[in-house]
Amino acid sequence: MKPTIRVVLALIMMSGFSVAAANPEPKPRSTWPQKYTVQRDDSAGTIALSTPFYTIEHDLRQGGAIRRITLRHGRAANLLVRPLETRVRDEGGAALTDLRDSAPLVTHRGSGLNEIVMVDSALMDARGHASGLRVKTTFEYRWGYIKIHKEILPPSGGVRLRELCPVSAVLAPTLTDYGYREGITEEEGAEPFSFGTNVWGKLRPDRPADPTLRTRYVPRSMIFVDPGVEGIEWFAGSDLSQWELQPAGRRGQGLCSLAPSQDPAGLALSISPLWSAETAMAVKNGCPFDFYLAVPLLEGHAYEPWIHTSFNRNRGNWVSPEEIRGWAEKGYQTVHCHNDGDYYGDGLFWRDGSYPPYSDMDRYDKVLEDCRRVGVRTATYFSNKELHPSTREFKEHGEEWGRKDSQGALRHTFYRKESEFGALMCLRSGWLEYLKLSIDRVLKNHPLDGVYFDWNVALYCKNPLHEGKGANEKAGGHWDMDELLDLMEWTRQRVGRDGLLIVHNTTVPMFVTENFADYVVATEWGYQKWTDRAPKLESLPLEWNLAGARPRGVISYGSIEKDAPRRLHRLFALEALLGGVAPWPASPETFDLLPLLKPLGDIESFRFADWRNTAVSLSERTCGAAVYSRPGEAYLLLANLDKAPREVTCALRPEKLPYPLAKLSEAALVAASPASAGEPPALDVRGLVSEGVKLNIPGDGAVFIRVK
Structure with missing residues (x-):
């Protein structure tokens, strides 16, 4: 070793300097509890x-x-x-x-x-x-x-x-x-x-x-x-x-x-x-x-569109390594195993609360390992409320743990007639600790990044045993909210700071539970179906993007009728982009539109403002605009929700951007979907910030403008 190198190393050691000090650990995300x-x-x-x-x-x-x-x-x-x-x-x-x-x-x-x-x-x-x-x-x-x-x-x-x-x-x-x-x-x-x-x-x-x-x-x-x-x-x-x-x-x-x-x-x-x-x-x-x-834990930056899908045992035809590599190449960030119902009528499914669910768990592990190898994060499904009646735990504790109505009855949920998901349980009982045991057991034995929670909601229950009363006494009425929060806090600690937690809470979004989650699934049911047209942006459900605090997947199959025109899936993806969310699971239309955002590079370096922003105004009511903004520049996403191309007057108030711009020097069209032929027209900066500039937006399409 050369003398000069020895001196440098000695000085580093004397100063207490370390590689960790030179590269400090990233600050925890808002999903990880921190001190006040x-x-x-x-x-x-x-x-x-x-x-x-x-x-x-x-x-x-x-x-x-x-x-x-x-x-x-x-x-x-x-x-x-x-x-x-x-x-x-x-x-x-x-x-x-x-x-x-x-x-x-x-x-x-x-x-x-x-x-x-x-x-x-x-x-x-x-x-x-x-x-x-x-x-x-x-x-x-x-x-x-x-x-x-x-x-x-x-x-x-x-x-x-x-x-x-x-x-x-x-x-x-x-x-x-x-x-x-x-x-x-x-x-x-x-x-x-x-x-x-x-x-x-x-x-x-x-x-x-x-x-x-x-x-x-x-x-x-x-x-x-x-x-x-x-x-x-x-x-x-x-x-x-x-x-x-x-x-x-x-x-x-x-x-x-x-x-x-x-x-x-x-x-x-x-x-x-x-x-x-x-x-x-x-x-x-x-x-x-x-x-x-x-309150929602807002991180103050935009999120990558959440690209997700799911898998199951599929009659023993597990997902192949080739398909998993294809997921990674297309940009899927996460997948989860979702197999709580007898989808194929062969009796081979993951009965809620059971373990092990399959005889070929080594094949399940192989899927998880293949995903990890290509950088796709994995979770597996848990219902916070359902316990399958075939399990020993249901036979021993179903009446004790169960969610009951005023007549003392249990509710069983079904995928189809004679194909049961499970009976509803209440977390204000021993079900909470058994659910934790079930989650811990799976995470210990399989190479998962985390969990996916369905039925992630507090529900009303009249089981008197959960109120310290006898089985024949009358319950005052309770729900399992305290216990749901206990579960969310425990789960975040169990999967760890960088672990994966996905929650599904259609029609009952709550900041308090979403704060511990990395991703949120919404809009499976409860809203007017899309049949022959898309709703106006102002008619979208509040839970579409709620307060923008978490990456969100909005369920298209829960919103669009099965026999609706395929065009509605395109509009669904466009309206999702304008809200800063993504269709769930990711659709072909999602992947068609994602290249629009490629000019952004690091999306999290921007702040996002959805279609309700006051910085951009458009002359056509069938169009909408969202904004990605960071110091010194902004990108304007303009979408046309009509099948016919539209000439639109677009005006910008740069002082209303999330990061206001004092003076614009450039404005350029950087992307379009569908792609336009020829060179895009130059944009007049002075006109953009005054009376507006005219732009052509393709039917059911969008353009992306950069200003700085």
Whole structure:
């Protein structure tokens, strides 16, 4: 070794320098839980808890209430324009609120990666006088959400109240789209074993015709979204009796309302398990309420379109190495084994909860190894709710773990007549630990990157055993939300920071579960079918891209009728591109359009704004535009959703781009699909940013423009 090299190496060793230091480990993605930063400022009267993705702030002079929720890569400066309030109305109708307590007792402690804030405050009247009512709240800050336990305590001897409202706030006016899962049961006409699909609505400040929401049954969850941008959600804990029965002892005595607010401007939300315009009810004991708040974890960049497919045993004809190499060459990022039904009528399928599912598991492993060899990541299917009746576990625990209706019946689900998927289970039972065991067993024994979760949703259940009652006692009613979150957190840890977690939650998207997932599957059912035409962009489901926080696959076979014209698959792929999502599974039309995005190179270096962006305007209503933007340049994706070519006037407001451009120097057409013959016309920069420039967009096609 030369002396100079020895000296250099010695200096490196003395300085403590290492290859790891020179190439630091990449920062974890938002799917991996990280520690909070906590800042308490008594002089300002605040305590703020932050992650790289959001900040939540309590007001130490307004009852310790949460007064600010800000997403680092969101749009609104604060998703709350009025703090999160606890409120009651007394026998005379006077409002008593914790926001009037200027000196609440607020303490804080850490617990691993989590943080716990405890608040003890008084409910005061308009003159700042104590009412004798107190509220004690524990805020447990976890990854992407807060678990909240609130107890409203009456004075000795009790109190008479017209309203008991643990949750009241005015939300940012940009959260115009919402969904809620109704709080009704079979008693109010809900179907036994109802899935509890979201009821969707819009409440836009500039649309006075938009109906307000008012229901006497407290919803089980509510999600509020600035579509494609950001959002917030509220949902009840597993013990629904807190919200549905207390303190009145009977259902339908509450009020949930969502209506426009003028001062301050926003959307006024209140969730009251007890409400009456005039009649007061005696409240003698403390009333506990468990609930959650969650936000989407926005990473602030665009995502590669998610290209995915699935495989199964296929009568023993496992996927060949050649086909797997073809997957990799076409750009597939992930595949999963999906074989929970007897698709071929030969009895050879993966019965939910069974193991091993096949006699030739070595062939299953060979598929996984071949995928890994070419860089395609793999997962296998698990149903969070189904257990096949042929399993020993069902025979021993099916009645104990099962999800039951008010009559004590179980629900069995079928692929076709006499071909069963399994019986529905409830995670608020021993099913949760058995499901974890099943997942762990498969991951230990096979070269998988992770798991795919179906039925990734909390469901209503009336099994009294899950409420600590006897089999013949009457259940108050619960769902398995606490346990679903337990499963999601456990699964992320089990697959690891760089492992693969795919969730499917059609009609019931939730930020709180999606935050732990790498990919989300949506729109399998529940929406109007595409028959002879595609819906307008503004009519697409909210879950199409929700808040844009995760790569999303929108299921085409769930949306398009089987006998619909093939052209609709092309439009489906175009509308997916305009939303920043991809058809699932990837279709031929997907691969036809993907080359459009090739000029971007590293897509994650851009921010994406979907067809609702205000930077690009087009003269034709049958066309739409999306934007990829980064410092110094942007790409404009212009799509024509009409079969005939269109001459379109396109105008750009560069100051409205995600990364605003102060002055444009270039504008050029860089791609088209279908490809155009000849040289593309030059684009007039000055015209583009003023009255607009005319462009020809092929029928059912798109063009891509670069500006800088």
